[in-house]
Amino acid sequence: MSFRAGRRTLAALAALAAGLTLSSTTSAASASGHQEVARPAGASVTGKAEFLLPYHQDDDVRSFAFDARADPYTRPLPGIPTGLPTDARGTVTVSHYSAENDITYTAEGRVDCLVTGVRTATLTAVITEVSPGGPPVLGKRLGFSVYDGGEGKGRSKDRVGFSWNGVNLLPTGDDNPPEDAPVGTCMAPAPYAPVTKGGYTVRHAELPPPPSSSAR
Known part of the structure; x- marks a missing residue:
C-alpha cells in the first residue's frame, strides 16, 4: 500500500x-x-438558633432547628394528583427551656411545605413527637418563618417567626377568649424574633412548573 x-x-x-x-x-x-x-439545586432552610421574644422578656431559652428541603410535586392531594410546587421534606425541632420549672420541653415534626424568597422562607411541619409535659400540639401543623440576615458586629442578624403565642388567633365572636386558628401549609407570620445564638441558611429557588404529563 x-x-x-x-x-x-x-x-x-x-x-x-x-x-x-x-x-x-x-x-x-x-x-x-x-x-x-x-x-x-432546590430550596432549603438549615441551621439551629436561639432567639428572644421582643414582647416578653424572661430567662427561658427557646430554639428552633431546621433541616427542610424542597421536594416539589411529591404529596398528592384530593383533586391535585400532582401535589404542589411547595411540597417539602425534612425535620423541625422545637426546644424550650423553662427557667421556672428547670426543664426543657421539646417537640419534633415532619416538614410538609417550604417556600422561599431572597434570604427569607416560610415552612410548616406536622408535629410527630412531644416530650412529657410539653404543649398539646401532637398531630398539629405549626408554621415557621426565617430571615437569613447574615452576620454583623459579631452576632447574627437572623430572625424567626412562628404560628403560636398569640400571633394566629381566631376570635370566637362572643365573650369567650379567642382560640388558636388552624395553620395551613406554608403559613407563618413574619420573622419577628431576633436570633441571639446560632443562625440559619436559606437557599432560595424559584417554584418549579408542574411536571409534564409524559413525566408523571
Whole structure:
C-alpha cells in the first residue's frame, strides 16, 4: 500500500468512526426520548438558633432547628394528583427551656411545605413527637418563618417567626377568649424574633412548573 493510499484509508476509517459515534449518540437520545438535564439545586432552610421574644422578656431559652428541603410535586392531594410546587421534606425541632420549672420541653415534626424568597422562607411541619409535659400540639401543623440576615458586629442578624403565642388567633365572636386558628401549609407570620445564638441558611429557588404529563 502506498503512503497516499494509506492516508485515504485512514481518512475513510476516521469518517466511518465519526459516523458510527454520531449514529449511536443519536440512537441513544432517540431511545430515551430526551437528553438528561441536570436539575437545579432546590430550596432549603438549615441551621439551629436561639432567639428572644421582643414582647416578653424572661430567662427561658427557646430554639428552633431546621433541616427542610424542597421536594416539589411529591404529596398528592384530593383533586391535585400532582401535589404542589411547595411540597417539602425534612425535620423541625422545637426546644424550650423553662427557667421556672428547670426543664426543657421539646417537640419534633415532619416538614410538609417550604417556600422561599431572597434570604427569607416560610415552612410548616406536622408535629410527630412531644416530650412529657410539653404543649398539646401532637398531630398539629405549626408554621415557621426565617430571615437569613447574615452576620454583623459579631452576632447574627437572623430572625424567626412562628404560628403560636398569640400571633394566629381566631376570635370566637362572643365573650369567650379567642382560640388558636388552624395553620395551613406554608403559613407563618413574619420573622419577628431576633436570633441571639446560632443562625440559619436559606437557599432560595424559584417554584418549579408542574411536571409534564409524559413525566408523571
